[in-house]
Amino acid sequence: MEEFIAYILQFGNLNKHQIDLVLSKAQELHLPKDSYFSETGKVPSKAGFVVKGVLRGCYYNNQAEEITRCFISENSIIFDYINFQGNSVSSEYIQACTDCKLIVFSKKDWEELSQIIVQWDAMKNKMIQLCMHQKSRKGPVVSQDGTTRYLEFLKNYPLLVNRIPLIYIASYLGVTQQSLSRIRKNIT
Structure with a gap:
């Protein structure tokens, strides 16, 4: 969990009580190679942080060919943000390329942090901007x-x-x- 706390503190300051609150909402998830973090046809339900491992965003084109759109590795936020936020069905997969260790938050817990920690939205927005930039620029x-x-x-x-x-x-x-x-x- 220390990796995640170090990551979020790049985007703002939290006191010990706020850090403890964030940690109380977090869960560790071990995702075996080839498993899915998020799947097409389903509403994404988790926000995550990659502690160890590599995942990929992928989809199928109109010729049914699998296309890898991006790779996400350690010290990165991971989720299908637009569909997660909009509570809508995803058209992409997020799949583990290796065995992965993640810190995850349910949608409910992720949103509750915004209601309790005043600066969480600003920090979260900076994390999301970095995540979107990393996925698009490469x-x-x-x-x-x-x-x-x-x-x-x-x-x-x-x-x-x-x-x-x-x-x-x-x-x-x-x-x-x-x-x-x-x-x-x-x-x-």
């Missing part, structure tokens, strides 16, 4: 060739390449797994 540029996209991936996610299955990286880059193998072979 996407591959489709007009680039596969090698350029892979080199960008290595730059943006230097610690993930050996932690997650290559099929997810290939999906993220918009190339086949065979193409990714050739790209990796040519640059090493």
Whole structure:
């Protein structure tokens, strides 16, 4: 839990009583590899913080191909914010790429913190902005060739390449797994 407290204190100050309140609402969740934190067709019910592990946001396109949109690793907030906030059904999955340890809050508990801690909304908004920025800024540029996209991936996610299955990286880059193998072979 110390990692989560250190994370939220980057966005504002809380006294000991407020920290204890936040911790009282938090639960630890162990999410095995390939399990889902959030699923399409369901209303997201949890906000989380990644203590250990890597997750990915993914969806199926109109050709039923699985597309990886982003990766979320340690020291990051994780949730399908728009659908969580709007209480609406998600069209994406958030799936564990590795075994994960998360700190999670139910929607009710997450919202109660806003009612009790005056500065929670401001802190929460800063966390959400960072989360949305991280998920949007690192996407591959489709007009680039596969090698350029892979080199960008290595730059943006230097610690993930050996932690997650290559099929997810290939999906993220918009190339086949065979193409990714050739790209990796040519640059090493």
